[in-house]
Amino acid sequence: MLLHYLLLLTTPWFLPPDWLTPHEKSGGQETATYQECISYYEQLDQAYEEVKLFTYGLTDSGRPLHLVVISLDRDFEVQSLRQRNKRLVLVQNGIHPGEPEGIDASMMLARDYMQQKDLRASLQNVVLLIIPVYNVDGALNRNRTSRANQNGPASYGFRGNARNLDLNRDYIKTDSRNARTFTQIFQEWQPDIFVDTHTSNGADYQHVMTLIATQKDKLASPLKNYLTQNLLPALEDGMEKAKFPMAPYVNTKGATPETGLLGFMDSPRYSSGYTALFNTIGFVTETHMLKPFDQRVKATYAFLELMVKMVNQDAARIADARSQANQAVLTQTNFPLNWVLDTTQADKVKFRGYRGKYKPSEVSGLPRLYYDRKAAFTKNIPYYNTFRATTVITKPKAYVVPQAWGEVIARLQLNNVTMEQLPVDTELEVELYHITDYQTAQRPYEGHYLHRDVQVRPEKRKLLFYRGDYLIYLNQPANRYLVETLEPQAVDSFFNWGFFDAILEQKEYFSDYVFEDVAAELLKNNPPLRQQHDAWKKANPEQAKSAQSNLDFIYRHSPYYEPSHLRYPIARIL
Template identity: 35%
Template sequence: MPATFPARLLLALIAVVPMTIHAKDTWTTPAEAYRFHKTPSYAETQAFLRRLAMASPETIRLETFGTTPEGRPMIVVIAAADGDLTPERARAAGKPIVLVQAGIHPGEIEGKDAGLMLLRDFAKMGRLPHLLEHAVLVYIPVYSVDGHENSGPYFRINQNGPEEMGFRGQSQYLNLNRDYVKADAPETRAWLTLWNTWRPDLLVDIHTTDGADYQYDLTWYAEDAHKLPPSIAAWQAKAYADDVMPRYEAFGHLASPYLEFRDGRDITKGIANFGSGPRFSTGYAAIRNRAGLLIETHMLKPYEVRVRATYDVLRSVFETVNRDPAALLKASRDADAWAATQAAKPDAALPVTFKEDPRPKPFSLKGYAFTQTASDISGDTWVRYDPTIKKTYAIQSWNDLLPDVAAPLPAAWAIPPQWTAVIERLDAHGIPYTRTTAATHVAVTQDQLSHPTWSEKPFEGHHMLKDVTITPTPTTAELPAGTVIVRADQADAVLALNLLDARAPDSMLRWGYLDAIFEPKEYGEPRVLEALAREMLAKDPSLKAAFDARLHSDPAFAASPRARLSFFFERSPWYTAQKVGAYPILRLDATALQAVLRSEPR
């Protein structure tokens, strides 16, 4: 017994202590060294990547592309064969640029550890020598760095490992995957600069899902074809369902399109589209005329399974791109050309909201048996899954969408120079524009906005404008010197439309940056309005009829002296002169745009 005890102790020490030595000597990644029980810190991640870049300078380059609110560097890795490590060299070589990002939600961190393994196997181990033969990888190992370092064991109650994980929000409590259009966060501004520098052809965003339990270790999502330029929709349809995912399953996995259940208590009621939009990663890629792929590993699978699933799906993505790089490059070029020509069409408009296609399609769900129990705690149904009993369910899918609200696409938008918050967003997104140097009068279309309602609770630091009545109004406006002119005959026309049009759900208006236009700055004393009301009633019998009708149909109005007097004030020139609800972003047709251009000094 005394002789064997030291031997056992030695074996135990060997099992733990040499991990870091092993990692340094043989390119074992930190997660592998931890046997996937842990994910490495940001410092460990950077150290591994720096060592890899130093050992492979011809294929790996490390850069800093921003700084977080807490002062941490945002790291991006560029990987390519033949030294094609700049946007210029990538384009000259005819190689598509693929932006892969991990850790935008730092608790969902498989993409970081899978990416380290993938880069190692490409650059040093010879396991994937052709991975980047015809493509360039721009890889963000951790997007939300401050959230990643705010780690602990209690951030994702639904998830099976690792032992500790990062926090969903960054240090200002913003969800970066809701920030793409409004661009509040410093991280988003840095990311937009990175995007505009590289102009990637494909964005892959890696997450971990919540929700039901089922057999798939990975689900995936691509934007509906109605949200995309035709060339991108065609490329995605062929690439993902016909190539990437079948190959991924041939590697030994199960994959499914993203599973958003219509009723989380009963998976047999079918699935629906989760409602992506430009505030999300793939939705933003769509309005930048680019392909996007959302990866969601399954939260209840062991962390190692999730990391290896991510590794294999990325490997499959690059095999697809490598096999026909020209197809992806052409899809991007054609998409930019498509976007730049839409405004020239008669009555040009593009959809900015979408609705569920009422015609479902059959879907075979590889799930598990489940039970439903009436809960005396919640008063709802408690659902429990039994992963020992596999079961296939024939259900319906309402995943397809149809266009809903369309926004007019003018020849150009005119933004008066005082609306700096909007213009700053144009700069952040890299949308080209010019400024007028002389004042000019032109015919414009201005939306008059009325009956606004806002969300009761804040969302991502804003009380969003939930609903508003929009009345397009032809008028003549004076555009002062310094007015920003955003033309729609450019590749970023769809992005500009979603940023500037009042109908777009992620526009600057909807996020609350123009709320002041709904606030009258002058008001009338009740004693003055009493006299004004009587004067107006005497002049306009129809006004009395409208007032009486409102009194009888609206008890809250009838009971409010303030509302009753406001009825008259808001119909008076004292109110309309304040231009309450006049949307300041104006639309110019082709004739008005030419008039603006002619007014500029030559």
């Protein structure tokens, strides 16, 4: 009895919670499951008033998307945070749940901000937002084998979501419920900096961490200057001091990195390309697949901690640069749509690699590439990261989007585009595009047969629009988003993703034997058409031998040809 009494005196009323994450408990060998991750943040929410776990809309798995907000002064109201000039950093984890370093690093970092006083200073001017697991669906599809080239963890999630979509190709097209919910979060909070955590495939080298930054040449000048002159150098220096020296993402010019690295053009289908449309600087961390998992988690932790520290330090500078960029986009006239890498310009970057060599394959007997880890090197190599625009358009005063195209309108609304509906049927003087040429992929890509190399012929005319059609003026923060989705030539336009494929089909045609007489009358009574027909036959002698081709040419140049065929339905008011 005496022993029992003594134990009661020395035992607290409740045991302190176990703050070790599943990753730490496993000695760095495992990653948290989806439920373990969410439960951990629920525990943080209950223990600390500075942490709040929000539940947003559903994902394709039927489970909600969560957002963790860490605010030292316990302010979780977006409008209030903006008024108080806080900088917002959004970290997204688990878009590819087989690449889970960010999931575990963010859990540890969120805890340490609460429990380590020296870290809290980095949150004086910053509110940290964390999406614990974005691809909830893929995280639930746990396995040990789908990442054949990767060194751990013991088990992990799958790249595809519940609809087998790669969510890092879904930002513009927004097919998944995951992407729609992410857009809601992004547009509500409008972060200043965005980080998407990944693991790379590809060459072997010494670096644990490589990095993709928003392509600098796409950014407004104030943001470009801050990124290239201040933030990136500081991140590189800080990661060097943390013993995780960084290199740019390893996309090689030749077979091995020594030949040089190529910059990555993150079009809006990708996370950092989407965020750039709204003047949010984006980063994609890429830890190296062959490094031990615990090292990859530590490198991700170091990067995230450093990023928050830098944003806190540069809070005023970031606010100013972003304000200038937001103002500039309101009046910007010309918008680049497509880009090409300029291989005549290269910087030098310090790269820590292994010598690439060849030896006979034990499988095929043919020469195969391998990296000799006994032949490590550190040297400056070329980095080609300058892009030039190949297509530039002048924005219209406004777009007119017929209400019939509901899928497109829904995406515009989701992205906070300001629109007004015509109160009555209205005839407007507009510019219309006719699609004169395009190429289509032979295989599906993320649920679509993508178009590319679109050519258009503009035509000015009066056209009747109906009550309820949408008028969108380009004097708003979403200007760049509008141009890059509604101009069909843009690489990730809604046209290229197939949202307007119905206009590529004819709905009416002709019977040859009937139209023969009609065509003859058209040629007889329309000398300009006869001249066009003669010129066509001279320019296309092989097609001219086909009776069908002759009739088709005359039909397409006659009043009988339907005007909506190949006519892009979104009009431009100039």
